[in-house]
Amino acid sequence: MIFITGGAAQGKRSFAENVLGVRAFTDGSSCTPEDVLIAECVTGYHELIARLMNEGIDPMSFTERFCRENRSAAVMMNEVGSGIVPIDRGEREWRENVGRCGCIIAERSETVIRMVCGVADVIKGERQW
Amino acid sequence: MTTLITGGSKCGKSRLAERILSGFAGRKIYIATMKPYGDEERKIIARHILQREGKGFETLECYTDIRDADVPEGAAVLLECVGNLLANEMFTEGGMTYPSEKIVSGLRELSRRTKMLVIVTNQVGSDGVRYEEGTAAYIAEIGKVNCGIAAFADNVIECVYGIPLPLKGELPC
Numbered sequence: 001m002i003f004i005t006g007g008a009a010q011g012k013r014s015f016a017e018n019v020l021g022v023r024a025f026t027d028g029s030s031c032t033p034e035d036v037l038i039a040e041c042v043t044g045y046h047e048l049i050a051r052l053m054n055e056g057i058d059p060m061s062f063t064e065r066f067c068r069e070n071r072s073a074a075v076m077m078n079e080v081g082s083g084i085v086p087i088d089r090g091e092r093e094w095r096e097n098v099g100r101c102g103c104i105i106a107e108r109s110e111t112v113i114r115m116v117c118g119v120a121d122v123i124k125g126e127r128q129w
Numbered sequence: 130m131t132t133l134i135t136g137g138s139k140c141g142k143s144r145l146a147e148r149i150l151s152g153f154a155g156r157k158i159y160i161a162t163m164k165p166y167g168d169e170e171r172k173i174i175a176r177h178i179l180q181r182e183g184k185g186f187e188t189l190e191c192y193t194d195i196r197d198a199d200v201p202e203g204a205a206v207l208l209e210c211v212g213n214l215l216a217n218e219m220f221t222e223g224g225m226t227y228p229s230e231k232i233v234s235g236l237r238e239l240s241r242r243t244k245m246l247v248i249v250t251n252q253v254g255s256d257g258v259r260y261e262e263g264t265a266a267y268i269a270e271i272g273k274v275n276c277g278i279a280a281f282a283d284n285v286i287e288c289v290y291g292i293p294l295p296l297k298g299e300l301p302c
Contacts (some may be wrong), residue, residue, distance in 0.1 A: 005290060007255070079289065081137025083256025084264055099139025102290035112292055123292050 001067060002074045003105050003124075006115035012076045015113070015120055016041055019129050022074055033062060036068050042109055045105070046098045053094060063101040067108040094105035105117075131240045131302055133248045133278045136288035137255075141175060145286065145293055146207050146247045147184055149302045153245055156204040159186040160195075162214040177209070192217045196235035206243045208236075211250035211278070214269050222296030225263060230268045240281065248282070250275050 002020070004012045016022040028048030036042050049059045066073075067090045086092045106112050111125035113121035132149060150157055156300045159181060165171050178188075186207065191198045195214060196261045200206055209215075211232070218228035254268045279285045284298030293300050 003290070079137060081140060082252035082254070083137075083258065084253050084260060084268065085138070096139045099137060099290070103139070103141050106290040106292055113288070114289055123289060123294055 001109040003109040011118035014117040037074040132284040140288040143293035153205040158274040160208040205245040209249040229273035
């Protein structure tokens with residue numbers, strides 16, 4: 001598993017496409033949870049987490065299952081937790097769940113990349129490209 | 130040795146802080162700065178107590194005036210977290226204060242009395258939202274506090290989804 005994170009619009013998708021050679025992207029903001037389990041590359045996993053919460057699915061259990069069943073996946077998820085704690089309870093819980101799920105994905109991934117200004121910083125594992 | 134740990138929400142900062150002090154043989158003090166205002170704070174406190182269970186920490190509650198924290202000489206201290214300490218000092222019944230210098234000098238003083246000090250803080254300035262005056266001032270103050278601590282700390286570590294990234298010094302575990 002490979003995890004690509006970083007803030008919004010830092011070049012995650014271009015990196016996956018051009019450097020990792022990913023062909024098929026599954027959009028976490030619109031796909032079904034089942035799609036994720038067989039995806040080559042999931043984009044916007046943080047948005048998937050919000051949708052899982054709306055559907056009453058526990059995002060941490062789902063993420064554990066995803067990491068178990070789709071070990072070759074590439075996953076893209078933004079870093080969203082470095083702001084003021086939101087006043088809205090739902091927003092707050094979403095942000096915390098993104099943090100917890102991110103820790104799960106990072107732990108299960110052989111490689112974790114943090115994109116900043118289009119530059120890939122390998123923060124776990126070895127550069128394989 | 131002083132280590133500052135920063136990062137976003139639920140990125141494994143506490144866990145890393147505990148790991149850094151896990152091998153320490155002397156007294157270990159956990160300075161808790163969160164006031165139990167309501168259910169949510171109580172839940173967070175309960176979760177952190179559970180996480181620390183069996184790890185040999187004595188808990189010391191200290192909401193303000195960190196310089197005066199009653200810590201035994203030569204102990205190891207885990208302070209969690211700067212964000213709450215700042216909010217407690219900053220938003221008082223008498224109005225808003227700007228306590229960044231007081232907090233930094235208090236923590237520097239604390240670092241002199243301890244063998245190991247691990248300070249957990251937060252990154253709160255990266256959501257690009259324009260906030261009203263009080264929150265904007267809070268973001269500015271926590272930025273100053275973090276820069277002030279980082280200047281005297283031996284190590285500064287950023288946590289990204291559980292992965293520790295040394296920004297200054299080294300990962301002391």
